[in-house]
Amino acid sequence: MRSVIILGSTGSIGTQALDVIRANPRRFEVVGLAVGSNRAALEAQAAEFGVEHTAVGIDEAVQLVRDVDADVVLNGITGSVGLGPTIATLERGTTLALANKESLIVGGDLVTRIAKPGQIVPVDSEHSAIAQALRSGTEDEVRRLVLTASGGPFRGRKREELVDVTPAQALAHPTWDMGLVVTTNSATLVNKGLEVIEAHLLFDVPYDRIDVTVHPQSIVHSMVEFVDGSTIAQASPPDMRLPISLGLDWPNRVAAVGRPLDWTVASSWTFEPLDHAAFPAIALAKQVGRAGGDYPAVFNAANEEAVAAFHAGRIGFLDIVDTVQAVVEAHEPPERELTLASLAESERAARAAANARIAKA
Template sequence: MAERRRVLLLGSTGSIGTQTLDVIARNPERFEVVGLAAGRNRALLDEQAERFGVRAVAQGTTEAEALVRDVEADVVVNGITGAAGLGPTIAALETHAVLALANKESLIIGGPVVKPMMAPGRVVPVDSEHSAIHQCLASGARGEVRRLVVTASGGPFRGRRREELRDVTPEQALAHPTWSMGLMVTTNSATLVNKGLEVIEAHLLFDVPFDAIEVVVHPQSIVHSMVEFVDGATIAQASPPDMRLPISLALDHPHRVADAGLPIDWTTAQSWTFEPLDDDAFPAVALAKAVGAAGGTRPAVFNAANEQAVHAFHARRLAFLDIVPVIEAALATVPEPTGTVDLAAVLEADRLARAAADALIAAS
């Protein structure tokens, strides 16, 4: 019997974290939790530590980075939300562990720093879309890939015209039809900022140019993404929406964990539909593609301004339709640094973008 994989879990009290622990609890012969880190929910963190017999526990980003450096692990799961995950991602890549990456923002904003650190096989995506692409790419050689097709549920406002989004509330934005996620990711799914971020992540993970990455709306969320090859074949990964499947694949890559998720019930009649993205109602994807193509610190500015705008929206200080314009204005306000884009430049761009976004929100 193979030795159990030692798992260090960052963001243990969030949506990804709790589902990761569920996978581990159901497969104790394959996985062992050696460290846990979380943000504000200390009570749940302590409960998790007691349940899994974990002594190495951290609270806050700085402590999480130290935990990654101090605790020997085979897999580091970065389930932290937002830009706060950048430091822990870098710390994980400085170890010998596999990085199971659920914190897309750390790769997106830190691309110039993180990308050179990504040795083959060291980073396994946890996002369902990127896990799907990762699986589909096994069907052919990289030179045979024509394009990636990233699916989107369309969020709670799918089918609405732009003018119909003017008065939507935070409560409506959080009513996602398919997935159960945290406040930031759920809101980003409503604006489709999340899908824009996923396009940038796909580019960085799989080295596919932006003009060969397409977003298609698939409201059933059964087909998690597809890869089209040069001969016309399109390979899709399909399964009921359940994050435990991509989590399990990242935990034990390249092996599969039996019964990690439920399979499709082929005895039940069902229909899968695909629709083009409405760029007028949801301009975030096109903006993200332009930002990703520009590179440098532009993705960091995009992400930071969005985070501030989302918080303002939930504080009812900003309208839903003003979230993307705040991002655009911040991109126009914060200059691109001269010279090499290093970690300090990324962090400074993040700081300036948040300040610019806050000023724009206050003036709106």
Template sequence: MRRVIVLGSTGSVGTQALDVIRANPRRFEVVGLSAGSNRVELERQAAQFGVDDLALGADEAEQLVRDVEADVVLNGITGSVGLGPTLAALEAGRTLALANKESLIVGGELVTAAAQPGQIVPVDSEHSAIAQALRCGDRAEVRRLVLTASGGPFRGRSRASLAQVTPAEALAHPTWDMGRMITTNSATLVNKGLEVIEAHLLFAVPYDDIEVVVHPQSIVHSMVEFVDGSTIAQASPPDMRLPISLGLDWPNRVGGVGRPLDWSAAASWSFEPLDHAAFPAIALAKRVGTAGRTYPAVFNAANEQAVDAFHEGRLSFLGIVDTVTRVVEEHEAPEQLTRETLADAERWARDAAERVIAAGGRWRAGQPQP
């Protein structure tokens, strides 16, 4: 029986994790739950699973992780506010089932330095696929990682054709049902850029050896290419309960969490190269990931601010990544990466993004740095 704390339990990942746990009562026990602000749903979940230890907000979630004995902490919090709970789980020696990619990306070396080998188990479908494929060979035998992207709702569109995209169009993802921020990030491919940084930090593979390929069917979740020319792919119908279940009991598989592919039915899978001119976010993400320190935090915070402005009608769709690019280029990172310098950099990035947006996308030089 694995004792599990679910952070972000009222969100998409959290509710699906509880589905997996509910279906396997002899395998998992919920010992703690946290939500951002939905107290009513949190209390309903607590009553259903018999949980006494609850938290509202990221600070309370961090304390919950430190105070409650558990084998696994599933971090399904959205955004960089998940950094504190991520570090708390690692420092307490828990297995961290990580769906909160922002905490790893923003925390960078703070998170990787706190983690013991194998302590972080990825829950993103792409990184779970890579972790599964990596079991087929030694790390020294890996030539490159190949992350698949659905291409979002604008696959095949030119940059010029994206100028008038509306928020409703950006939220019409062809495969996944996600929240506003993640769905918009999938449309701009910022989400895939964040996943490239995450892959580098999780698997210690150089950025030059991490590629992105467009796979509209979202059946092959990612691949590992080995030095002998063999490529190992993980394939399954799109269902987050599969990587969640692996995160909860890695490396063991939990039966019955998802349906298998139907090999008796005809199907075609296609793969396409990425259009970097239309979707420059991935190249930008590799730049900020290589720069390290507070650059990924600035990238993420500026993007969150720009996405909100887009949905508020203050910024165009193309302006999202353009704004992030301008803010990243103006940033001057401090020498030391700490939780304090990260917080300062994020505040500066949000203010800088607002100045860019207010100026109609034109950067006003000489703005103060953190």
């Protein structure tokens, strides 16, 4: 039986993880739960699963990870605030099932230096798919990684057609039910840009060998192309419980966590090239990833502020990525060691710069 701590237990990832555990009580035991602020929901979860150790807020979550023995910590927190718990988990030597991509992206080299080989297991569906496909060959046999993107609610629109889109339209994702920030990031494709950086950090593949293709059916979750011309794809109906279950017990598969594809029904899978003019976030993310240092932290922090401003009606949809690009291009990296404190300072500066630009919009 594997013991599990779930950070962000009342969010989308956390509740689906509890679904997996609820269906497999002899395989998993919840030993710790943490939430941002929803104490009532936390208490209900703790009562159902018999959990003694709980936490509210990031500081308590970090202490929970440090104090409680577990086989795996599932980090389902949203945003860069998840960096502290990610580092605490890695420092303790516990397996990290990572759904909080921002902590890896913002932490960058700081996180990868701490992590032992195989200690981070990706939970994002795209990176889980790549991890599964990579088992088909050796590191030297990999030619490129191909991440799939649904295209979000504005797939097929030209840049000029995105000027007047509303927050409600941006939140109408065709496939996934996610929170406000992640869903908006999927509409701008910032989320896919973050995933490109994450793929580089997780699998140590250069950015010029990481591609994105638009796949609106969201059945093929990502692919690995090998040097012999073979491409291995992981395909399944969209259901996060599958990659979550692999994160909890990698590399073992958990039976019946999701439904399989129905091969008796006719269906079509399509793949389309990405329109970089309409969705420049991926090219910007690659630029940021290559720059390294605190640039990814600046990129992510500026985006979070721009997304909030868009939903408050202060800027338009296209202004989100334009704001991020302006902040990134104006950024001057400090001459100091990359630490948790220095990254926090870089984030504060980026948020201030983004808000200053937004105020002038």
